[in-house]
Amino acid sequence: MLALLGRWTADHRMLVLAVWAVIALAGAVFGGTVYDRTQSVDGLRPDVESSVARERIDRLAPEGERVVAVISGRDFNATALVDNASRVMFDIRAIPGVAKVTDAYTAGSGQVSSDNQSSLVTVELKPSLSDEEALAVADKVKAALRRIDAPRVLVGGELLAERTFGEQAVKDAAIGEGVALVVLYGVLAVVLRGIVAGSLPLVAALGTVAATLLALAGLAGAVPVSEYAVNVVTLLGLGLAVDYSLLVLTRFREERAANRKAALPDLLATTVATAGRAVLVSGLAVGAALAGLFAFAEPLLAAMALGGALVVCLATAAGLTLVPALIAVAHRRIPALAVPTRKQRPGVLARLAASAQRRPAAVALGVTAGLVLLSLPLLHLTLANSDARSLPTKSEERLAYEAVERDFAKWTTQPVTVLIEGGAGDAPVVPVLERIRALTGEAELDLRTGLPAGVTVVDLHPAGSGERLVGQVRAIDAQVPVLVAGPAAELIDARESTRSRLPIAIAVIVVATAILLFALTRSVVVPVKALCMNVLTLVATLGALVAVFQWGWGSALLGFEPWGALDITTPLLLFVFIFGLSMDYEVFLLARIKEEWDARTGDDRAANDRAVLAGITATGPVVTTAALAIGIVFLGFALGDLIAVKEIGVGMTVAVLLDVTVVRGLLLPATMSLLGTANWWRPGLKPGGTLRSRGSLPHRDVTSGR
Incomplete structure (x- = not known):
C-alpha cells in the first residue's frame, strides 16, 4: 500500500503539490485568525467539587472581574496625592461598567502598607459584562489610574494578566518559530549539503504548521482553544514535520545510491514503503500518546489533545505525500549520498553503539543509574496553577501581583x-x-x-x-x-483528578504503543524494553526541570525568575510529548534494525549485534540530525518569556538530547546486546529460534558502503 502511494505521488507530483499549496495558502490567510478566537480555557473538569461549587456560587451571586492597582513611591498622607487620587477614584466610579471601587482615599478601606508608602485599589466590574466589554472597561479604569500623581502606579488583575498572557504567547510563538526556522535552515543546508535539499524539510514544516493553524481556527469554532495550546501544538508540528522529512529524504538518497539505474517512481515507491512505514508507525505512536490526554477529561488538555492529534495527522500526511512530491520535483538538485569509506569514521550514534556493545552490562547499569540520579529532584516536585508570576519578569501585571503579595497579603489572601x-x-x-x-x-x-x-x-x-x-x-x-x-480547593481537585486518571492515561498510551511496536518488530521483548527506556527519559527530564524551574538552577542563564513550582499541566504535557517523540526515534532505529535482522543469516548473538550496529549506523545520521533539528525548534520556544511555554521548550530539549545520545546511543544497543536473540522472541517462537519476516530486503553492509 505504501509503495503504491509512493509511486502514485511520484507520477502525480504536481497535483499533490497543488493541493498542499492551496492548504498552505488558506492557512496563511485564515489560520492566523485562530489567535483572535482563542480564549481562557478551564483546567478543571466541570464535575469536580470545586468546579460545581464555583458554578453554583457564580449563578447565585455573580461577581465581576477585578482590576487591582498599587500606588507607591509617595507618602500616602501627602495632601496633593490625597486630593488627586480622590478625584480619580470618583471618576472611576462614574465609568459605565464599574460596579464598586475599594480604596483607602475615598472608601476608608485601610489598605495601606506599613510604611505608608503604598496603597491598594480594587475596582470590581459589573458581572453582566462580556469578556470584550470587561476588557474595554478595564482599559478605561487603567487609563484613569494612570492620572494619579504618584511615582509608581502598577495596574493588574486576573483579567488583564490573561490578556497579557495571550499577547505574549503570540509574540513568543512568532519569535520562537522565526529564530528556529532561520537557524534550522542553516543547519539543514550544511548537513544535507545543499540549499535545495536543506529547504525541503522546512517547506514541509511550514506547510504542516499552516495547515495546523487552519485546522485550529476551525476547531476554535467548536471547542475552546487557548493561546498556550496553539503554541504547544505548532511547536510539536514543526518538530514532527522536520523529523519525518529528514527520514524520508535520507532514505531516498540511500535508495538512489544503491540503485542508480532505477526509475524515480520505483525509488520513491521503495522509499515510502520503508521510511514511510516508520513515519506511519511513529505518527500513530505519537497520536496514541496524545490520546492519553483525553483520559484526564480536563477542557484544556482535551483541547490540546485534539489539536495535537490534528497536527500529528498533518505531519504524517506531509511525510507520506508532500515530502515525496517535493523530492520528485527537486531530485536532481538533491546531492548524492556520500559513500562511506573504510578510513571514514562512523557517525556519533554508531560509535556510541559500538562502545556500548563492547561492555553492555557496565554501560546499561551506568546509564540507568545516571538517569535515576538525574530524576531524584522529582521527589520534591511541587505543582501549582500558573498565575501572573508566569508572565515576563518586567510585565506590569506580574509586578502588580508581586507588590500586592508583598505589601497587602492580609487583605488579598484568596x-x-x-x-x-x-x-x-x-x-x-x-x-x-x-x-x-x-x-x-x-x-x-x-x-x-x-x-x-x-x-x-x-x-x-x-x-x-x-x-x-x-x-x-x-x-x-x-x-x-x-x-x-476557591484556588486552594481547585489545586487539590486538579491534583486528585490527575492522580486518579493517570493510570488510565498510562494504560492507553502503553497498550497502543506496545501494539504498534509489536506490529513493527514482531517481538514482545522490544516493545517492553522501549517503554521502560521511555520512562527513564521522562523521569530524568522531569527531575532536571524541577532543579531548573522549581529550584532555580541556571535560571539566570535562561532569563527567568523561578516561582517555586511547575505548572500543573507541564508534567502531563511532557509525559505525552516525550513519550511520543521518544517513540519517534525508537521507531526510526528499530525499523532499520529489524530490516537488517531479517536480511541477515544466523540466529546467534553475534548476528543480533551486527544487525543492531548496522541499523544504528544506517539510521544514526538521520536520527542525530533530526534530534539536532527538533532541539533547535524547542530551544526557539525556550527563548520566550512565558515560563509555562519555556518549561515545555526546555523540557523537550533536555529530553531529546538525553534520548538520542544516552538512551538510543548507549542504553538501546547495550540492552539489545545483553538480550541477544531474546530480543526477537514472541509467543509461538521456540527459545533460541527465529522467524524471519517474508519479503525481507536484500542485505547491504552499510558499515562498509557495500
Whole structure:
C-alpha cells in the first residue's frame, strides 16, 4: 500500500503539490485568525467539587472581574496625592461598567502598607459584562489610574494578566518559530549539503504548521482553544514535520545510491514503503500518546489533545505525500549520498553503539543509574496553577501581583469558600458553622449576604495553608451537602483528578504503543524494553526541570525568575510529548534494525549485534540530525518569556538530547546486546529460534558502503 502511494505521488507530483499549496495558502490567510478566537480555557473538569461549587456560587451571586492597582513611591498622607487620587477614584466610579471601587482615599478601606508608602485599589466590574466589554472597561479604569500623581502606579488583575498572557504567547510563538526556522535552515543546508535539499524539510514544516493553524481556527469554532495550546501544538508540528522529512529524504538518497539505474517512481515507491512505514508507525505512536490526554477529561488538555492529534495527522500526511512530491520535483538538485569509506569514521550514534556493545552490562547499569540520579529532584516536585508570576519578569501585571503579595497579603489572601445547602439558622447547618468556627478560630464568620433563602456561603481566610483547611472542611460530617471552592480547593481537585486518571492515561498510551511496536518488530521483548527506556527519559527530564524551574538552577542563564513550582499541566504535557517523540526515534532505529535482522543469516548473538550496529549506523545520521533539528525548534520556544511555554521548550530539549545520545546511543544497543536473540522472541517462537519476516530486503553492509 505504501509503495503504491509512493509511486502514485511520484507520477502525480504536481497535483499533490497543488493541493498542499492551496492548504498552505488558506492557512496563511485564515489560520492566523485562530489567535483572535482563542480564549481562557478551564483546567478543571466541570464535575469536580470545586468546579460545581464555583458554578453554583457564580449563578447565585455573580461577581465581576477585578482590576487591582498599587500606588507607591509617595507618602500616602501627602495632601496633593490625597486630593488627586480622590478625584480619580470618583471618576472611576462614574465609568459605565464599574460596579464598586475599594480604596483607602475615598472608601476608608485601610489598605495601606506599613510604611505608608503604598496603597491598594480594587475596582470590581459589573458581572453582566462580556469578556470584550470587561476588557474595554478595564482599559478605561487603567487609563484613569494612570492620572494619579504618584511615582509608581502598577495596574493588574486576573483579567488583564490573561490578556497579557495571550499577547505574549503570540509574540513568543512568532519569535520562537522565526529564530528556529532561520537557524534550522542553516543547519539543514550544511548537513544535507545543499540549499535545495536543506529547504525541503522546512517547506514541509511550514506547510504542516499552516495547515495546523487552519485546522485550529476551525476547531476554535467548536471547542475552546487557548493561546498556550496553539503554541504547544505548532511547536510539536514543526518538530514532527522536520523529523519525518529528514527520514524520508535520507532514505531516498540511500535508495538512489544503491540503485542508480532505477526509475524515480520505483525509488520513491521503495522509499515510502520503508521510511514511510516508520513515519506511519511513529505518527500513530505519537497520536496514541496524545490520546492519553483525553483520559484526564480536563477542557484544556482535551483541547490540546485534539489539536495535537490534528497536527500529528498533518505531519504524517506531509511525510507520506508532500515530502515525496517535493523530492520528485527537486531530485536532481538533491546531492548524492556520500559513500562511506573504510578510513571514514562512523557517525556519533554508531560509535556510541559500538562502545556500548563492547561492555553492555557496565554501560546499561551506568546509564540507568545516571538517569535515576538525574530524576531524584522529582521527589520534591511541587505543582501549582500558573498565575501572573508566569508572565515576563518586567510585565506590569506580574509586578502588580508581586507588590500586592508583598505589601497587602492580609487583605488579598484568596479565600476558601464554603457552600452549604441550607440557611445559616437551619438546624442541620448550625453545627457545620460551629465546626468551621472551631477550625479557623474565628468568632464571626464572613457570611455572604444577598443570597436566596436556603443557601449559605462562607468565605474563610486561613492564616496558614489553605489546602489544609480545605481538607478539614471537606472532612466535616454534615447532614447537608457542603462544597468547597476557591484556588486552594481547585489545586487539590486538579491534583486528585490527575492522580486518579493517570493510570488510565498510562494504560492507553502503553497498550497502543506496545501494539504498534509489536506490529513493527514482531517481538514482545522490544516493545517492553522501549517503554521502560521511555520512562527513564521522562523521569530524568522531569527531575532536571524541577532543579531548573522549581529550584532555580541556571535560571539566570535562561532569563527567568523561578516561582517555586511547575505548572500543573507541564508534567502531563511532557509525559505525552516525550513519550511520543521518544517513540519517534525508537521507531526510526528499530525499523532499520529489524530490516537488517531479517536480511541477515544466523540466529546467534553475534548476528543480533551486527544487525543492531548496522541499523544504528544506517539510521544514526538521520536520527542525530533530526534530534539536532527538533532541539533547535524547542530551544526557539525556550527563548520566550512565558515560563509555562519555556518549561515545555526546555523540557523537550533536555529530553531529546538525553534520548538520542544516552538512551538510543548507549542504553538501546547495550540492552539489545545483553538480550541477544531474546530480543526477537514472541509467543509461538521456540527459545533460541527465529522467524524471519517474508519479503525481507536484500542485505547491504552499510558499515562498509557495500
